[in-house]
Amino acid sequence: MSFSIKNEMSAIVQQYAMYLRNIKGLSAKTVDNYCMDLRTFFRFLKHYQNIVPKSTPLNEITVQDIDLEFIRSITTNDIFEFMNYVADERSNMSSTRQRKSSSLKSFFNYLTIHEKLLEVNPTENLTPPKSKKALPHFLSLEQSIELINAVDGPDQERDRCMLTLFLNCGMRLSELVSINISDVLRNNNTMRILGKGNKERIVYLNQACLDAIDGYLAVRPKDGVIDRNALFLSSRKQRISPKTVQFIVKKYLEKIGLGGPGYSVHKLRHTAATLMYRYGDVDIRVLQDILGHENLGTTEIYTHTSDKQMEAAVNANPLANMSPPKKKQKKAVPDEET
Numbered sequence: 001m002s003f004s005i006k007n008e009m010s011a012i013v014q015q016y017a018m019y020l021r022n023i024k025g026l027s028a029k030t031v032d033n034y035c036m037d038l039r040t041f042f043r044f045l046k047h048y049q050n051i052v053p054k055s056t057p058l059n060e061i062t063v064q065d066i067d068l069e070f071i072r073s074i075t076t077n078d079i080f081e082f083m084n085y086v087a088d089e090r091s092n093m094s095s096t097r098q099r100k101s102s103s104l105k106s107f108f109n110y111l112t113i114h115e116k117l118l119e120v121n122p123t124e125n126l127t128p129p130k131s132k133k134a135l136p137h138f139l140s141l142e143q144s145i146e147l148i149n150a151v152d153g154p155d156q157e158r159d160r161c162m163l164t165l166f167l168n169c170g171m172r173l174s175e176l177v178s179i180n181i182s183d184v185l186r187n188n189n190t191m192r193i194l195g196k197g198n199k200e201r202i203v204y205l206n207q208a209c210l211d212a213i214d215g216y217l218a219v220r221p222k223d224g225v226i227d228r229n230a231l232f233l234s235s236r237k238q239r240i241s242p243k244t245v246q247f248i249v250k251k252y253l254e255k256i257g258l259g260g261p262g263y264s265v266h267k268l269r270h271t272a273a274t275l276m277y278r279y280g281d282v283d284i285r286v287l288q289d290i291l292g293h294e295n296l297g298t299t300e301i302y303t304h305t306s307d308k309q310m311e312a313a314v315n316a317n318p319l320a321n322m323s324p325p326k327k328k329q330k331k332a333v334p335d336e337e338t
Contacts, residue, residue, distance in 0.1 A: 009035055010066040016110055025197040027174075037103035042066050044082050045074065068117060076122045079104060083126070094129045101128040138271040139167075139263075141279070143256065150255045157216040158232060159248055164212040166249075166265070169203045170272035170291050172196075173242050173265045179231040184213060195292040203290060 009017070017035055020026045026034075042063040046052045052061055086092040086100055105123045112121040139147065144167050151160040165176060175193050183192040189205045205213070213231075221237050230239035249265045273291055 008039060008063065010064050012068060012071070012111075013038055013063075013066065013107075016107060019110060019114070020106075025199075027196060030196075033099065034103045034106065037100045038107055039063050040086075041082055041100075041104060044085055045078060048078070048081060048085075071111065072118060074122050076125060079122050079126055083129075087129075098128045101126055138267060138274045139258070141275060143258065144271055144275065146256045147252055147258075150252050155235075157212075157219050159252070161212040161216040162232060162245060162248070163252065163268070164208055166268035167272050167275070168206055168209050169193075170269050170276070171203070172269060172292075173245060175292075177232065177240055177242055177245060180229040181217075181231050182229065184231070193292070199292065201289065201292050 013035060017031050020031045020034060021028065040058075043058050043061040046061050046063075047054065047056070047058065082104075083097065083101065086097055092100070101123075105126060105128075108118065108121045108123045112118045148160060148163050148167070151163065153159070162176060165171060169191070171193055172195070175195055178194055179191070184205075185192065185202075189210060190202050191205055191209075193201050193203055195201055221233060224237050225233065226236070226238040227233070232240040232245075234240045234244055246265050249268065250259065253259055253263050269291070276290070
């Protein structure tokens with residue numbers, strides 16, 4: 001948990017944060033998000049219950065004094081009022097409200113089930129808002145090839161290797177920057193990846209990945225390297241940072257005319273998943289393992305079909321070329337003479 005957030009939270013929330021980090025194995029960023037949601041919730045309650053003057057800006061309300069007695073007084077109605085507040089007053093999207101709902105349920109489940117400090121869980125009847133499953137942005141096959149071919153400059157071997165791994169293995173940004181040289185297992189052409197929640201998985205490297213890694217390792221600095229374990233190094237000869245990778249990817253996306261909103265490092269992960277599913281006839285559960293998704297539902301978003309696929313499917317119907325029978329022409333009957 002970041003230092004600034006930790007200092008703002010009460011002892012009971014700090015204890016919960018340690019539980020999430022050390023017992024549940026969540027990332028520091030995820031724990032931060034959960035705690036920020038709780039901070040917003042407690043600030044709202046102080047406002048809503050007139051514990052602080054209504055004129056007090058929400059971001060100035062302290063939550064360090066939130067204790068077990070206060071938490072025990074929270075009702076289901078308070079929870080619903082908060083969810084209405086973030087929807088109406090803060091205009092939170094359904095995905096954001098879904099996360100806030102999960103944050104509250106996790107916290108109160110921890111106090112009720114794990115610590116047994118509460119007899120009644122006020123979030124028991126809280127149903128997370130349904131979020132729309134928007135189709136992810138992704139690059140076409142032609143755009144993916146163009147992106148890799150756009151790489152140039154003094155670090156082109158490194159940059160090409162990173163883009164190749166993104167587009168072929170579907171790894172996350174945090175996973176790429178954390179790769180060590182020892183994670184590349186050449187005896188069986190695989191790579192060890194450390195994913196969310198420190199969960200390790202193995203991905204297979206195709207020929208493009210192997211060639212890109214070999215090309216980069218041939219020119220990777222050897223002298224004066226600060227982090228000798230890191231696969232990807234910055235110009236300062238230390239492990240490359242996520243921000244640097246984001247900058248590099250954005251530069252090449254802009255170079256091929258994809259610098260607008262919606263395209264980012266994470267879209268390369270979407271691209272890899274989509275290309276594997278469309279062109280590789282990959283089983284959805286295999287794709288789940290490759291991407292390191294905990295839930296199959298997350299992977300299923302990549303099973304969307306393109307317009308061309310839908311058109312081809314309809315045209316493949318054996319009845320596609322069956323035309324309706326021609327109507328028989330009625331013979332003209334001459335008008336009767338009057």
